[in-house]
Amino acid sequence: MDELRRRQYLKALGLDLWLSRDTPDPLAVAEAPPAPVGVRRAVSEVREARLATPAPEPAPEAPPATAPPIEVPQDWTRARALVADCRRCRLCETRTQTVFGVGVEAASLMVIGEGPGAEEDARGEPFVGRAGRLLDEMLKSIEHSRGTDSYIANVVKCRPPNNRDPQPDEAEACRPYLEAQLKLVKPKLILAVGRVAAQRLLQTDTPLSRLRGQLHHWGPDRTPLWITYHPAYLLRSPREKAKAWADLKFVSRFLGEAAS
Ligand code: SF4
Structure with missing residues (x-):
């Protein structure tokens, strides 16, 4: 994309303020290279670890609202x-x-x-x-x-x-x-x-x-x-x-x- 068309494109998107500031070009950001392989692997390892984490122990059963009768212990x-x-x-x-x-x-x-x-x-x-x-x-x-x-x-x-x-x-x-x-x-x-x-x-x-x-x-x-x-x-x-x-x-x- 030549410079003139790039500016027209940004203006049409309402992003022309980017043109007057010393900020990274959003199109350049959009076209940023993919994360290095090492980072992708680390993220995927974290995801896998999360999936492998066992489900939490079930909470102990709540006591009944009204205790059922029991036999009086004899000893x-x-x-x-x-x-x-x-x-x-x-x-x-x-x-x-x-x-x-x-x-x-x-x-x-x-x-x-x-x-x-x-x-x-x-x-x-x-x-x-x-x-x-x-x-x-x-x-x-x-x-x-x-x-x-x-x-x-x-x-x-x-x-x-x-x-x-x-x-x-x-x-x-x-x-x-x-x-x-x-x-x-x-x-x-x-x-x-x-x-x-x-x-x-x-x-x-x-x-x-x-x-x-x-x-x-x-x-x-x-x-x-x-x-x-x-x-x-x-x-x-x-x-x-x-x-x-x-x-x-x-x-x-x-x-x-x-x-x-
Ligand atoms: S019935 Fe008595 S021993 Fe049982 S939980 Fe209640 S207070 Fe404790």
Whole structure:
């Protein structure tokens, strides 16, 4: 193409500004030589590698919206194994590990909290950290401990994200494991600690202030259940410790009479 025809052609395309600037000629760009063979080979190798990349692993199956019923496990080994692999509710997606329970497996007192917090989730044991130490002190005041005549568990065995309350459907999904623990421990009394544990166990929204101070029952065998404050709440509201002490005195008296 001679220079005059080239200029007319560019003008017709609206590209005549190229003629007044010191920029590469677009026609020259269009006619640029093909990329060297080495570059083409590298590009084709990348394409082939992409095609050869295996498909990503399928995401683990989401837990069901409503957990189907399961048989209550009849022995400790089976109960522990089922809990360790459990995906019956959404809490399985955010836990580090399940937190089964701790204590004497034939205790007269079973303490039930709402669910593992961050420290429990990390250590795999219920009621550790400051609140756990206060619970140990509370038990000690009535001559109990997690190593002597007490078993400690939670309504749900996996940590709710951001320490939110376990939801009723999560408590329901986890209920067979708590029932198994109750059947195996056979305590004389359950001590529910805190509003959430009490409300989830009794399936009610009644405030703690109205649930405390009266004997309830839980589970297929209607095990007697008493309610007190959660030690984490007592750390924030030490003035309530006097009421918690009254609850503990009832627990001690009840267990004393049950043993006689
Ligand atoms: S909270 Fe209970 S039901 Fe839910 S995944 Fe954990 S062990 Fe299973």
